[in-house]
Amino acid sequence: xxxxxxxxxxxxxxxxxxxxxxxxxxxxxxxxxxxxxxxxxxxxxxxxxxxxxxxxxxxxxxxxxxxxxxxxxxxxxxxxxxxxxxxxxxxxxxxxxxxxxxxxxxxxxxxxxxxxxxxxxxxxxxxxxxxxxxxxxxxxxxxxxxxxxxxxxxxxxxxxxxxxxxxxxxxxxxxxxxxxxxxxxxxxxxxxxxxxxxxxxxxxxxxxxxxxxxxxxxxxxxxxxxxxxxxxxxxxxxxxxxxxxxxxxxxx
Numbered sequence: 118x119x120x121x122x123x124x125x126x127x128x129x130x131x132x133x134x135x136x137x138x139x140x141x142x143x144x145x146x147x148x149x150x151x152x153x154x155x156x157x158x159x160x161x162x163x164x165x166x167x168x169x170x171x172x173x174x175x176x177x178x179x180x181x182x183x184x185x186x187x188x189x190x191x192x193x194x195x196x197x198x199x200x201x202x203x204x205x206x207x208x209x210x211x212x213x214x215x216x217x218x219x220x221x222x223x224x225x226x227x228x229x230x231x232x233x234x235x236x237x238x239x240x241x242x243x244x245x246x247x248x249x250x251x252x253x254x255x256x257x258x259x260x261x262x263x264x265x266x267x268x269x270x271x272x273x274x275x276x277x278x279x280x281x282x283x284x285x286x287x288x289x290x291x292x293x294x295x296x297x298x299x300x301x302x303x304x305x306x307x308x309x310x311x312x313x314x315x316x317x318x319x320x321x322x323x324x325x326x327x328x329x330x331x332x333x334x335x336x337x338x339x340x341x342x343x344x345x346x347x348x349x350x351x352x353x354x355x356x357x358x359x360x361x362x363x364x365x366x367x368x369x
Contacts, residue, residue: 118354122346125327129362130247131303134295134320135273136286136310137253137260140331142231142267151225155198155217162213165205177201187288189280192255194218222259226266232333234352239272241356245363250275250295252308254285254315275299286312287319296324309355313339329355 120126138144156170177200185191195218202210242249250273253260257278264270275298282290296306308326310316317339320326330345332338339345349355 118347118349118358120347121344122327125346126358126362128305128366129245129359130307130327131305132296132299132301133242133247133249133307133309134292134326135249135251136308136312136316137251137263138255139311139336140309140316141235141269142229142263143333144229145335147225147229150228151221154224155221158217158220163205163207169205170201173201173204174198176204187279187285188283189254189256189278189285191285194221222262226263229263229266231267231269232331232352234356236269236272238352238356238359239269241359243272245359248274248299248301250277250299252277252286252291252295254279256280286315287322289319289323292320292323292326311336313337313343313345317345318343 135141156167156174159165159170160167174197177197180200181193181196182191185196190196195214198217198221199209199214202208202214207213239249251260251264253276255278257280260276260278264273264276275295277291277295277298279285279291282288282294284290286292292308304325306320306324306326307329308316308320308324309329309331310320311331311333313330317328317330321328321342328345328347330336330339330348332348332350338348347358349358
């Protein structure tokens with residue numbers, strides 16, 4: 118655990134906000150396996166070349182993101198797959214699009230692995246009566262499915278998705294909605310996330326949160342205005358850190 122703004126960690130937080138994807142679990146490995154499963158199934162069912170799939174899917178993803186921009190639907194695998202099939206001149210192909218989407222999420226959840234000591238840290242927050250919420254991009258249904266799959270639902274008082282708030286992070290909407298729902302007793306709010314712009318910069322700029330970045334393979338430490346107040350690699354570090362703050366606070 119490294120702290121860059123030690124003066125901000127003199128008291129335990131009044132609430133803790135968490136990003137979900139790539140913060141509580143490793144996203145990239147599960148995504149790559151799920152994407153490959155969709156590709157293999159598509160090639161088998163449509164008899165197209167790997168290049169045709171790659172080109173059509175890539176273009177479809179660009180099309181949807183350009184059209185829907187920073188909204189939950191801009192992440193929809195179903196929309197990507199629907200548009201991919203249309204690019205391949207096959208029309209909407211409703212049943213196939215739904216089947217491929219289910220293949221993606223079934224494989225994804227089957228290979229998504231919760232980071233070590235996440236539940237232990239969340240248990241510690243519960244014992245300290247510190248309310249927690251998830252702030253996440255993407256749609257309600259799939260994010261709820263992930264939380265249930267990991268067995269995390271009992272640890273969070275609220276879950277805010279960009280589908281509910283109307284905008285992806287770092288827009289202020291999700292952050293302010295989380296505070297409105299949690300109604301913390303004080304202003305000491307921690308934000309824990311992996312993305313230096315969406316999570317760290319977004320939380321600092323919109324709700325003046327104390328920011329803590331989860332660092333692991335593929336994640337770059339924030340710099341400039343997106344430097345976190347602290348960073349960690351293992352949730353057990355974070356658990357020990359908050360207990361240390363509590364001990365010091367009780368001595369004062």
